[in-house]
Amino acid sequence: MNKIASFHPGLWLALAVVAAIGIWPIPAQDAALREVSFTVLIAIVMATSLNVLMGYTGYVSFGHVVFYGLGGYVGMYLLNDYHAPLPLAILAGGAAAGLLAFLLGKAILKLRGAYFALVTIGVNEAMRTFISNFEPFGASTGIALQFSVYGAYGGAKQALWVVYYTIVGLALFGVLASYLIRHSKFGLGLMTIREDEDAAEVMGIVTPNTKTLAFVASAILPGMVGVLFFFKNGNVEPGDAFRLGVSIETLVMIMLGGQGTVMGPILGALGYQRLRGFLLTSPIFKNAQLVVAGILLLLIVLFIPAGAVGWLRQRFAWLRKVLA
């Protein structure tokens, strides 16, 4: 009863972890620390949003980066060609991603299990090829932002901080939304579908609409984050926007932290990004970070399929009170 009627301490803990990661570089105004936190926060948003589809609804998608890429492109197009203000570009990126998820959901969410997963890989490839040939988005060369755009935000240096504060806000919002979905009637419907989709239909869950809504909910934040990332980056290209590896790494983060939990994707994103940072700077592994991700995924699936948070919750019942 309390778990549903009132806020769980697990929510406050999750928000506190994200806030700590976010605030860490701010007092010192340290650009290097900011970059580390920036990467982790983006991963938290990506993993937390994918978790709505994968962890709550039980649909594994390799196409999560499509929403990030499309959102990024739409935002960059508006920023560059129409000099749209950044907040508007961010909202437009999220809306475009949500709309794509809605249309895709209608088309492919009737597929289940491995078939759905395979089709999402196809969607990623199709999207990259399409954008590579789409003239308004600069075809294969993409969109490079005119430097003057940053002027509106007090110059490039200040713009980086603006982007950073926004990402902190989006990450906190994402975690709050994840918690609220998890503990809503909608969330109960999603988890029922995850456990047994046929039984869910018999129980009265309008599965096509419920799944589509979950897909849309999982797509909006990546679309918004994509705008921020490429705005900060200064340019967007098809290869960077639709990198299958990003989707796979997001999956690994969720599996590592624990799918279907609120805290899992946060810890998974933090853990994986720290590991990735180490691998990229290490002479032996710098070209093999995806190999490590693959091995990690294999080990998790074999030995702790519930992920770190799931395992802790199973093992120590008292932890369920603090780990949402």
Next chain:
Amino acid sequence: MTHILEVDRVGKRFGGLQALTNITFNLEEGEILGLIGPNGAGKTTLFNTINGVYSPEEGTILFRGKNVVGHKPYEMAKMGMSRTHQIVRPLKDLTVRENIMAGACFGHENHNLLAAGRIADEMMGFAGIKAKPDQLAGSLNVAQKKRLEMARALAAHPKLLLLDEVLAGLTPSEIDGMIKTILDIRKQGVTIIMIEHVMKAIMNVSDHLLVLDYGQKIAEGQPEEVVHNERVVEAYLGDPNMARRLMEEA
């Protein structure tokens, strides 16, 4: 009395296999209909056809006065039909309480979580579930899973409840407990169709029996008449003395 369900000349084919042929029967509000027949006779297929899992090729099905052929299972649930499955389908990684809440939330009464929680607490007791509410449904034993399945279906406060072999695999004392629960459900005004092989139980609780064999209705009527019917004895009961024994036991 009004008919809650009218099944008229319903036929269902799977490729070349005629699974149901020309099935016709009416169900009055508040009665318990027992559906019996040998394995493979089409009993579960009939359930699946009534609640929208399959769409019949022939015939019409009126539920609460409305033709429901071609409706999806979730539309049937929203109209007040609930069912249990022959092979139980608990939502394993959800708690017992969440399982029952899901039944209340998405049925025709469309409750919010708070109301669903209250219904779940009530149903736990009513259906005789002895597990803790926050225990995972996957950890229950068979008898408790069957009760959970029933509690979940009942939490929707259905008008018509389809029970698919809720007694199978239970011990005699568990069966007695479950029969009592079924009679309690009827007292609340719920109409029930139950598929069952435990003859003693079905003789006890059914107002009417309907017997299927090879997808066809071979008999229908009062339990006492039906178990003496020659075709039923031949197709299902096997032993002519079985009918007499059943009557004595009942």
